Amino acid sequence: MPSAPPCRKLGSQCRALRVTLRVGSLEEGTASLDHEATWLLGHTQQITFGKPWSGEGDLYVEAILHVPCRYLSEEGGAAGCRFYGYSGVAPRRPPRAAQPRRLGGQRFRVVDAQRMVTRSLPEAPAPARPLPVLDSANPCAVAPCRTADNKRTAACCRDLQVEIMCTKAERRLEALVRSRRSPYLCKVERGGDFSLDVEMISACGYLGDDGVACSLHGRLRADGRPAKPDLCTEWPPKNRGLHPGCIFGPRRRRGRAAGQ
Numbered sequence: 123m124p125s126a127p128p129c130r131k132l133g134s135q136c137r138a139l140r141v142t143l144r145v146g147s148l149e150e151g152t153a154s155l156d157h158e159a160t161w162l163l164g165h166t167q168q169i170t171f172g173k174p175w176s177g178e179g180d181l182y183v184e185a186i187l188h189v190p191c192r193y194l195s196e197e198g199g200a201a202g203c204r205f206y207g208y209s210g211v212a213p214r215r216p217p218r219a220a221q222p223r224r225l226g227g228q229r230f231r232v233v234d235a236q237r238m239v240t241r242s243l244p245e246a247p248a249p250a251r252p253l254p255v256l257d258s259a260n261p262c263a264v265a266p267c268r269t270a271d272n273k274r275t276a277a278c279c280r281d282l283q284v285e286i287m288c289t290k291a292e293r294r295l296e297a298l299v300r301s302r303r304s305p306y307l308c309k310v311e312r313g314g315d316f317s318l319d320v321e322m323i324s325a326c327g328y329l330g331d332d333g334v335a336c337s338l339h340g341r342l343r344a345d346g347r348p349a350k351p352d353l354c355t356e357w358p359p360k361n362r363g364l365h366p367g368c369i370f371g372p373r374r375r376r377g378r379a380a381g382q
Contacts, residue, residue, distance in 0.1 A: 126193060126205040127297035135298055136194045136201070136213045138186050142287040144317060145174060145181040152235060153347065155181055159233035161351035165282050166221040168306060168324035174236050181236060182287070186216055187322070189307040191298075223327035224337050230328075232338075232349065243341040243349040269323055270305030276334045279326045279354075286318045 129135065146158040159181065163171045172184035193205040201212035223231050228242045267277035288295050290312075299318055300310050309321040328337050341349040348355065 127191075127301050128294055129203070129206065129208070132201055132203060132208050132210050132213050134213055134216060136191045136203070138188045138190070138216045139295075139298055139302070140184070140186050141295075141299075143183050143185050144285040144287055145183055148176060148179050148181060154352075155236060156233050156347075157351040157353065159183070159236065161353055162282070162284070163233060163238060164223055164326045164328050164351075165322075165324040166223065166327040167280075168322065170216075170218055171221065171238075173238065174233065176236065187302070187307060188216070188218070189302045189322070191301050192303045193301065194303075221327065228341075230338065230341075230349070232343075234343070241343065243338065243343065245340050246342050270308070271323055273323075276326075276329060279329055279334075279336070280323055281321060282324060283319060283321050285313065286320060287316060288318045289316050 127135070143162070145162055146155050148155070150158070159174055163174070163183065168188045170186040170188065174181055174183045176182070191203075193203050195202045195204050196212050199212055200209065202209040221231075225231065225240065228244050230241060230243050231238055232241055232243070233239075234241060268274050269277045269280050273280065286299060288299065290296075296312075296318060299307070299320065302308075305321075306323050307320055309319075311319045313319040325333075326336075329335070330337050336350060336354065338350040343349055
């Protein structure tokens, strides 16, 4: 595997990558895929999404990953490649269309029947005879979690793992993926003959203004399903899958001091 992509000059690949992402298997059913796609297409901070489409038993979406190459250097309007020594005018940033997910009031953009649509999502009615509960404040609001770029607030809503379609024969694409700037795209692993698993930092567009609260929490779809993606509400088994900085994760045991 080359240590840098086989580039011939500065170009759009220095700024971002156009890729195909796998959302999930059609065998999971529409209800499950709607949740999976709503979750994935909600992380809009560093990703521009196209329209979902299906093929060969899976649901996919075209996307632009707005993460620059680690070798790109810039000063003023000039740019250079620290690996090859190319220099010239800084490549243009790819256009970024607005991707609002919160439209105000009860209106949101979510995936329904494998399409991104606008829906009114009312809050679930309170039970007629609610049981008394303790303080209902969001415990994540004060959680000392931190993403790899040293940002606090809802780390599990800013980190995500995506599957990039890239066969073993697509060596240039794989090299371009592996050359992205860490930690915004990192931990690249080949998950099989046809795809790469990567970790990205791209905040969810459903986050509230405080950067912690989920605006879909407690809301329902027209058919009664929760609007909030199910993977955001199901606790991982035996604490697996928790963000490393999650306050609810297992605490690490302190090692003994030398000589004890």
